[in-house]
Amino acid sequence: MISGRFVLKRLLLLVPVLLGVASLVFSILHLSPGDPALTIAGNRASEEFVRQIEESLGLNDPIWVQYVDFLVNAAQFQFGESFILFRDASVTSILIDKLPITIELAVYGQLIGISLGIPLGIISAVKQNTLTDHTTRVGALAGISIPIFWSGPLLILLFAQILGWFPTSGRISAIYNVEAIRLTGLLTIDTLLYGEWEMFISAVKHLALPATVIGIYSMALISRMMRSSMLEVIRQDYMRTARAKGQGSKITVLKHGFRNAMIPVITVIGIQFGSLLGGAVLTETVFAIQGIGGLLVEAIRVGDYPIVQGTVLTFAFLFTLVNLGVDITYSILDPRIDQ
Amino acid sequence: MSTETTTETSDELTQRGLIDRFRASPFVSSLLSNRLALAGIGIILAMLVVALYARFFIDLETITQSQLGTNPNREPPSAAYPFGTDGQARSILPRVAYGAWYALLYGTATVAFSTVLGVGLGILAAYYGDVADNVIMRTMDVLLAFPSLLLALALVAIFPDGLGLWRAVIALTLVYTPRFARVVRGAALTVLENEYVDATVALGAPDPRVLVRHVLPNCLAPITVQSTLNFGLAIIDIAALSFLGFGAAAGTPSWGLMLSNGVNLGLLTGDWWWSFFPGAALAVTVLGFNLLGDGMRDALDPRMREAVD
Numbered sequence: 061m062i063s064g065r066f067v068l069k070r071l072l073l074l075v076p077v078l079l080g081v082a083s084l085v086f087s088i089l090h091l092s093p094g095d096p097a098l099t100i101a102g103n104r105a106s107e108e109f110v111r112q113i114e115e116s117l118g119l120n121d122p123i124w125v126q127y128v129d130f131l132v133n134a135a136q137f138q139f140g141e142s143f144i145l146f147r148d149a150s151v152t153s154i155l156i157d158k159l160p161i162t163i164e165l166a167v168y169g170q171l172i173g174i175s176l177g178i179p180l181g182i183i184s185a186v187k188q189n190t191l192t193d194h195t196t197r198v199g200a201l202a203g204i205s206i207p208i209f210w211s212g213p214l215l216i217l218l219f220a221q222i223l224g225w226f227p228t229s230g231r232i233s234a235i236y237n238v239e240a241i242r243l244t245g246l247l248t249i250d251t252l253l254y255g256e257w258e259m260f261i262s263a264v265k266h267l268a269l270p271a272t273v274i275g276i277y278s279m280a281l282i283s284r285m286m287r288s289s290m291l292e293v294i295r296q297d298y299m300r301t302a303r304a305k306g307q308g309s310k311i312t313v314l315k316h317g318f319r320n321a322m323i324p325v326i327t328v329i330g331i332q333f334g335s336l337l338g339g340a341v342l343t344e345t346v347f348a349i350q351g352i353g354g355l356l357v358e359a360i361r362v363g364d365y366p367i368v369q370g371t372v373l374t375f376a377f378l379f380t381l382v383n384l385g386v387d388i389t390y391s392i393l394d395p396r397i398d399q
Numbered sequence: 400m401s402t403e404t405t406t407e408t409s410d411e412l413t414q415r416g417l418i419d420r421f422r423a424s425p426f427v428s429s430l431l432s433n434r435l436a437l438a439g440i441g442i443i444l445a446m447l448v449v450a451l452y453a454r455f456f457i458d459l460e461t462i463t464q465s466q467l468g469t470n471p472n473r474e475p476p477s478a479a480y481p482f483g484t485d486g487q488a489r490s491i492l493p494r495v496a497y498g499a500w501y502a503l504l505y506g507t508a509t510v511a512f513s514t515v516l517g518v519g520l521g522i523l524a525a526y527y528g529d530v531a532d533n534v535i536m537r538t539m540d541v542l543l544a545f546p547s548l549l550l551a552l553a554l555v556a557i558f559p560d561g562l563g564l565w566r567a568v569i570a571l572t573l574v575y576t577p578r579f580a581r582v583v584r585g586a587a588l589t590v591l592e593n594e595y596v597d598a599t600v601a602l603g604a605p606d607p608r609v610l611v612r613h614v615l616p617n618c619l620a621p622i623t624v625q626s627t628l629n630f631g632l633a634i635i636d637i638a639a640l641s642f643l644g645f646g647a648a649a650g651t652p653s654w655g656l657m658l659s660n661g662v663n664l665g666l667l668t669g670d671w672w673w674s675f676f677p678g679a680a681l682a683v684t685v686l687g688f689n690l691l692g693d694g695m696r697d698a699l700d701p702r703m704r705e706a707v708d
Contacts, residue, residue: 080541091557198435201693205686207635209642209655210678213662217671228667338546342639346662356549357643360556372553376545 066391070384081376082134086127088372089365099363100143139370144362145355151370155352159374160245161231162351165343166336168248168267169274174329177279181286181325186313188291196283203280208339212273212346219269226269229348233262270347274339278332285328289321296320323393330386334379426620429698436694442687450499462493463650473670483672485657486664491672494652495680501653502634502684505564509633512572514626517579522610522618524580525587536584539577547574548639555645563648567640574636575629582625586618593617620699627692631685638681654681 097114098105114120117140118129133139139151146154184196220228232238232247241254248267251260293299294317302312340353348354352371359367430436465487474484482491524535542550554570562569590596591614599609640646641655649656654677661674 076537077540077544080537081544084541085553088553088557093557093559201435201689202682202686205631205689206682207638207678207685209639209658209662210674210682213658213666213674213678216666221666221669334546335548338548341548341552341643345643356552360552361644368553368556372545372549375549379546380544 067388070387074380074384077380078377079131081380082131082373083127085369085372085376086130089369090123092363092365096143096363096365134369134373139373140366142359142364142367144364145359145367151366154355154367155370155374157245158350158352158355161349162337162340162344162353164246164248165267165270165349165351166274166333166340168271169336169343170278170329170333172271172275173278173282173332176275177282178286178325180279181283182290182313182318182321184283184287185290185294185321193287197287200280200284203276204284206276208273208277208342209346211276212270212343215269215273216346227266231263231266231349232259233266236262270343270349273346274336274343277339278336281328281332282325285325286321289324290317293317293321319393323390326389326393327386330382330389333382337375337378426695426698430694433694433697435690436698439687439690439692439694442683443691446499446684446687447503449496450503453493453496454500457493457497459497459652462489462497462652465489473665473668473673475670476672482676483670485660485673486670491657491676494657495654495676497652498654498657498677498680499684501564501647501651502637502681505568505637506630506634508565509568509571509575509637510626510630512568513575513629514579514622516572517576518583518615518618518622520576521580521583521585522587522614525584525591526606526610526614532584535580539580542573542577543581545574548636550574551636551640552643552645555640560648563651564637564641564646564653567637567646570640571633571636575633578629579622579625582621583618586621587614590614590617624692624695624699627688627695631688631692634681634685634688654678 095110096117097110097119100113118126121129137152139155141148141150142154180196180200184193187193216228219226227233236256236259238247241250241256241259243250243253247263248260251257251263290313294313299312299316302316303309307315337353340351341357342353343349344351344354345357352374355367356371356375358364359371466484467488470480470484470488470490472484472488473486474480474488476483480490480492482495484490485494520535520539524532545553551567551570551574554573555566558566558569560566596609596613599613604612637646638653638655638658641653642659644659647653647656657677658674658681661670661677665671665673
């Protein structure tokens, strides 16, 4: 089992990284062109009004005071108020609103990837150098070579435009009032909790294409990792021992091979989840889903800096947490690491 | 293999012929016997030919400016316009061809810059250790704490629009550098344990000589694999930034921008060819680099080589 000390050490190591992350975001925003006060006030505002806003944003303070304020606020998840996109709404509340949308998309995408990628990888390894193996490998390579912003439009074209099976964009049909059933913000769960069966189906249909796009990519990565990891494990002595004592080959592969081969795969799944959050920027743009990926792109475009810093920090924070989770899972699966 | 002997017997080498030596290396022979890797090389060479042809024989003005009135607008693929025409009546085929030039040019720049930076930092961190190691690698950790495309997006916003696709190159260089630094630091630490390094130091060789003549050449293998695999990523990420509107200036025949226009303006009206062809060119090019990179990785890993036999 894992020791509390191991987890504590990992948590402490996060502090400098997160401090660095926050400092980097602070510098990026201070280097970005454009005057936030002028952006808020508008081009025709009086000089005096602009000064007032600068004062209220603390832009006249020395840079280190601004930096410390920023760190103190960021540590409490306070990122100020949006100045353009959602005028005067707190960035934290916007993020709470939008984050579940992105997470729902990434989780379903990842589930598709895991449930297809792991069996494909195992089959590919067990049947090494057969036609099945070659097809899977080339398919996986193609999967990571096709950009999401091309596979997405292709799926829309085929399944939404030509066949008409799925909607082209959005999260749920516009006839439903989503706000009325908001609990977790995850539509597929909220609709079920409220017993709104039709809404549930609509949400699933909207989710199908974007989750598949993400799933294809993640399946490709996972099956590659699973294959090479399984190939390594299959050659180990303990596998031969298990076979020698008369155990069937299928049981050996699943019982002894699987658990050991999963260790590196879990790392890939974890890291993959982080980049899925980044990839959400693209998926959400293609499918016109209003999650935090789409929000970030819009905020950068119009120069809504509080939203940019809040979103980027949240993404980095989640990414770091996921990586920590991966490290801990890793040490559970392979006790030798915890030393 | 020490590089000292290589220089001393360089005359002999020239006689034996570089090509023979190249072929005799287990890495190259294993790579050339891998059909998938060969297919990758073929794709890359074909794209290179297209890119060079486009750069020298296609007039950028004509394919950038609107051709409304001259050509039919939003024409499906036909004999006259094999890839069809877009919303400004520009023929899509020469634009896709020119896009190959942009993809390879900016992709190469990104990979080259991040390789040089990452290799430099990685070797310095490994060689000097202690404070240098900590400062360099902790900075890399911070950069690695962001999902890559996100960091690139945030960075791109700093640079003026006028830089066009070079904005994307600079941002992605910073994003990729830590990966190279990590790989190279690891490789360099292993090389530094060898006795010939101690011997060179004991003979009084200055640091730069040790690093450039002895450590660097022995780290080349992992660097090359990482570069090749990153090529595909760089081409996708540059296109992704353009797709999101941060990169190529309006009208530029870059694949990402063409895809974005095709998806936003053409997809819902059924003009599929507008986004299909630039996307296909992008996917095929990236596949080429991934096939080659994969083959190289297998060729470098003796266990994998065994598996192929």
